[in-house]
Amino acid sequence: MLFLCQKCSLYLLPCSFVPFKSKSICNQTSTSTILNCHNPHSQDAPDEHHQSPVHRKHNSKSTNFLLQNLSQNNQNQQQLTAPQKIELEEHPIMPHQEKVKLLELSLVRKRTPQFPGSIYVQSPSDSDVGSSLPPIRNLFQSSVDNDGGGHVDEEEEEMIMRAVEIRRKVTLEIFKEAMMKEGRFGITYTTNLANRLQGFLDYVMIEAASLKRMPEYSNSSFNLRAKTVIEDSQVVPLIRWLKHNELSYPQISKLILLSRGRIDLIRDRVQWLKSIHVKGEFLGVALVKGGENILHRSYKELDEIVEYLVSNGVRRDWVGYVISRCPQLLSYSLEEVKTCVAFYVDMGMNEKDFGTMVFDFPRALGHLTMEEMNQKVNYLKEFGLKNEDVGKLLAFRPQLMGCSIEEQWKPLVKYFYYYGITKDGMRRMLTLKPMVFCTDLKLNIVPKVKFFQDIGVRDDAIGNMLVKFPTLLTYSLNKKIRPVVIFLMTKAGVTEKDIAKVVALGPELLGCSIVQKLEVNVKYFLSLGIHVRQLGEMVADFPLLLRYNPDVLRPKYVYLRRTMIRPLQDIIEFPRFFSYSLEGRIIPRHKVLVENQLNIKLRYMLASSDVQFKKLVNDLIRKRNKFQSGVAGEEEEETQSEAVIPGDTATKLQS
Numbered sequence: 255m256l257f258l259c260q261k262c263s264l265y266l267l268p269c270s271f272v273p274f275k276s277k278s279i280c281n282q283t284s285t286s287t288i289l290n291c292h293n294p295h296s297q298d299a300p301d302e303h304h305q306s307p308v309h310r311k312h313n314s315k316s317t318n319f320l321l322q323n324l325s326q327n328n329q330n331q332q333q334l335t336a337p338q339k340i341e342l343e344e345h346p347i348m349p350h351q352e353k354v355k356l357l358e359l360s361l362v363r364k365r366t367p368q369f370p371g372s373i374y375v376q377s378p379s380d381s382d383v384g385s386s387l388p389p390i391r392n393l394f395q396s397s398v399d400n401d402g403g404g405h406v407d408e409e410e411e412e413m414i415m416r417a418v419e420i421r422r423k424v425t426l427e428i429f430k431e432a433m434m435k436e437g438r439f440g441i442t443y444t445t446n447l448a449n450r451l452q453g454f455l456d457y458v459m460i461e462a463a464s465l466k467r468m469p470e471y472s473n474s475s476f477n478l479r480a481k482t483v484i485e486d487s488q489v490v491p492l493i494r495w496l497k498h499n500e501l502s503y504p505q506i507s508k509l510i511l512l513s514r515g516r517i518d519l520i521r522d523r524v525q526w527l528k529s530i531h532v533k534g535e536f537l538g539v540a541l542v543k544g545g546e547n548i549l550h551r552s553y554k555e556l557d558e559i560v561e562y563l564v565s566n567g568v569r570r571d572w573v574g575y576v577i578s579r580c581p582q583l584l585s586y587s588l589e590e591v592k593t594c595v596a597f598y599v600d601m602g603m604n605e606k607d608f609g610t611m612v613f614d615f616p617r618a619l620g621h622l623t624m625e626e627m628n629q630k631v632n633y634l635k636e637f638g639l640k641n642e643d644v645g646k647l648l649a650f651r652p653q654l655m656g657c658s659i660e661e662q663w664k665p666l667v668k669y670f671y672y673y674g675i676t677k678d679g680m681r682r683m684l685t686l687k688p689m690v691f692c693t694d695l696k697l698n699i700v701p702k703v704k705f706f707q708d709i710g711v712r713d714d715a716i717g718n719m720l721v722k723f724p725t726l727l728t729y730s731l732n733k734k735i736r737p738v739v740i741f742l743m744t745k746a747g748v749t750e751k752d753i754a755k756v757v758a759l760g761p762e763l764l765g766c767s768i769v770q771k772l773e774v775n776v777k778y779f780l781s782l783g784i785h786v787r788q789l790g791e792m793v794a795d796f797p798l799l800l801r802y803n804p805d806v807l808r809p810k811y812v813y814l815r816r817t818m819i820r821p822l823q824d825i826i827e828f829p830r831f832f833s834y835s836l837e838g839r840i841i842p843r844h845k846v847l848v849e850n851q852l853n854i855k856l857r858y859m860l861a862s863s864d865v866q867f868k869k870l871v872n873d874l875i876r877k878r879n880k881f882q883s884g885v886a887g888e889e890e891e892e893t894q895s896e897a898v899i900p901g902d903t904a905t906k907l908q909s
Contacts, residue, residue: 267494271749272811273592278755279905290463306436314319316426329695332347344852346349354635357549357723372595377887383412398766409477409822415813417438421459421476422452422455422456422459424476424477424480425455425458425459425462425480426448426455428477428480429448429480429484430444430445430448430457432481432484432485432490433447433448433490433493436490436491436492437490437491437493439494440495443503446503447493447503447506447507449509450503450504450507450508451507451511453511454489454510454511454515457514457515458483458484458487459480461483462476462479462480462482462483463476463479465482465483466479467604474505477723487515487517488517488518489510489517492517492520492521493506493510495521496509496520496524496538499534499537499538500534500535500537500538501525501535501538502538505538505539505541505542508542509538509541509542509549512542512549516549519549519550520541520549523548523549524537524541524543525538526553526556527541527574527577528737530573530574530577531574531575532574532575532577532578533574533578534555536574536578539578539581540565540577540581540584542581542864543579543581543582544581544582544584544585547587548581548584549885550689551584553589555587555796556584558588559584559586560573562588562591562592563576563583563591563595563612564650566595566599566605566608566609566774567605567606567607567608567609567610567612568609568612568613569609569613572612572613575613576612576613576616576619577616579617580616580617580619580620580621581614582620582621583616583620586620591620592617593624594619594620594624594627595608595619597624597627597628598618598619598645598648599613600641601617601631601641601642601644601645601648602641602642602645602646603645603648607645607646607649607718608649610649611648611649611652612652614652614653615652615653615655615656617655617656618648618652618653618655618656621656622655623794627655628663629659630654630655630659631644631648631655633659633663634647634684635652636677637677637680637681637684638677638678638681639667639681640837643685647684647688650688651688651689651692652690653689654688654691654692656692657691657692662691662692662694662695663688663691665695666691667680668697669695669699669700670683670720673703673713673714673716673717673720674713674714674717674718675717675721679717679720680722681722682721682724683720683724686724686725687724687725687727689728690724690727690728693727694710698727699727701731702727702729702735703716705735706719708759709753709754710753710754711754711757711758712754713760715754715758716758718758719757719758719761721760723761723762723765725765725904726761726764727765731767734764734765735764737768738763738764738766738772738825739757739764741768741772741773742756742763742772742793742879745773745776745786746772746786746789746790746793746800747785747786747787747788747789747790747791747793748790748793748794749790749794750792752791752793752794755794755797756793756794756797757797760797760798760801762801763797763800763801766800766801771800771801772800773801774804775799775800775801775804775807776789777798778804778807779799780790782811782822783822784822784826788826791826792826792829793829795829795831796829796833798833799829799832802832802833806832807832809836810831810832810834810836811825811832813836813840813841814831817823817843820856824855824856825856826899827855827856827857828855828856828857828860830860830861831856831860834860839860840860840875843859843860843867844859846871847859847871850871850874852871852875852878854874854875855871
């Protein structure tokens with residue numbers, strides 16, 4: 255045995271250990287060992303030159319170790335056979351805590367220096383830091399059963415698991431050091447990313463252990479081998495490049511784990527996604543949601559999917575947008591993609607409709623199974639829609655394919671039935687505004703219906719109103735509907751009693767802009783000399799009055815006042831006058847009345863059909879002739895007084 259001292263090297267063979275106890279000054283017992291040694295380099299015989307015994311005092315750890323071995327040797331000296339002595343010398347029995355300490359000293363990356371006199375050298379700067387520690391295999395000794403079979407007890411299993419955890423921590427520290435030194439990443443980013451890469455760190459640990467079998471790394475430390483594996487994988491430059499391409503660290507960590515050690519595949523797939531116009535932040539989304547298939551599929555398979563979509567109406571510059579919103583397409587086989595495309599084409603979609611549908615809602619193609627798609631199409635057909643009608647509906651609003659039948663459609667249909675809306679009404683709503691069936695019932699529809707009930711609209715009127723104008727359900731209650739109602743009651747003169755009638759008869763009014771439409775029209779009517787209260791009555795009688803453009807209203811008003819020479823009261827009593835065409839109805843019928851020297855109210859003049867108007871004119875001419883000849887009876891006079899304005903003369907009718 256070689257005993258290292260500061261000035262000389264003492265060879266302790268042959269030598270003897272003589273322990274003894276002595277009393278110190280403080281009356282404390284201490285254990286010492288006398289080393290009787292001689293210098294093997296001396297020319298004198300050992301018996302001729304005896305050196306004086308060397309007394310060495312032990313610390314508590316070395317004393318315990320020495321006494322334990324001496325006591326065991328004394329007790330078992332006579333009982334042990336020769337093979338057992340050899341085995342004990344090779345594998346000394348150590349306490350569990352001592353084994354744990356030695357395991358940590360053998361596996362940790364950096365060993366902290368300890369006090370002088372330790373039985374193990376632990377300073378990293380010491381050249382004997384490895385040779386002073388016992389071999390790590392001595393810490394794992396499988397016990398032997400009576401039958402001769404080996405088994406691992408709980409203590410040894412615990413030691414093995416502890417050794418693996420220590421190696422993981424060492425690998426983690428090596429990876430963090432590479433991230434911060436080579437990649438120049440911050441400590442926070444490095445820690446967050448490394449904590450998500452447990453699988454990759456295990457891969458590095460296993461690869462580093464396997465390098466021990468190679469001759470060039472047989473004498474290398476684990477730290478060097480782990481660092482070599484990280485450098486060869488080029489994972490740190492890849493992480494820097496992915497971060498430059500706007501991938502977040504959760505996406506980067508998931509991609510590295512999905513690559514299963516083949517880090518180069520990630521860079522190749524990112525370059526391919528850029529070639530089909532996938533941009534920025536969607537690169538990470540496409541790679542992560544595409545799953546393992548996108549990383550481990552060949553370029554030929556991926557290109558075939560893209561070319562097939564282009565051949566069916568999806569423009570090439572749209573492909574990147576479609577893949578960004580539905581990366582699951584890249585995980586499908588070509589046959590699966592063809593089946594999905596044929597599903598929509600069989601409903602009458604042409605290439606243009608299919609391309610725009612996929613662009614508007616890519617999930618309609620790559621998010622649902624064929625069973626789910628068939629269930630939704632069959633449910634839409636229950637409203638009385640044909641296969642071609644469903645195809646047109648989905649081409650116009652493909653978001654319907656993203657709705658749930660059980661969670662959205664069935665509760666909505668039941669709710670509409672409660673308000674008296676039949677299947678025909680729902681079919682009309684579905685045709686005019688299919689987005690209604692994509693809205694949330696509790697969050698969007700129920701609060702609006704409750705608001706209509708609060709202002710006085712009856713339940714049956716609510717159903718008719720929704721069928722008439724289903725777009726109303728897509729408006730915001732607080733930003734659109736409620737402000738319009740407040741404006742009608744405060745600025746347009748509509749009373750609280752009439753507001754329910756206005757909303758029920760003219761729900762389209764709630765979709766008008768207050769600043770650009772309603773306020774401009776109110777100012778125009780007030781400029782004609784109509785009071786606010788009178789305007790409110792006009793709106794209650796004809797709610798759509800405020801939806802007309804003033805440029806359309808102005809020529810009709812000028813013709814009424816200048817050509818027809820009618821008072822303003824006529825349009826206050828019959829505001830629907832502005833709803834009739836000036837060239838198609840007002841002017842032709844006015845000419846008929848002038849030619850026949852008749853003057854009747856605007857309601858009778860314009861509200862009837864052409865046949866009814868002609869019959870009314872003939873009746874009035876006949877009655878007037880009888881009145882002028884004095885033949886008309888009292889009943890005819892009463893009837894004529896209701897339709898003809900009193901004091902009507904031919905000269906007054908002439909204009």
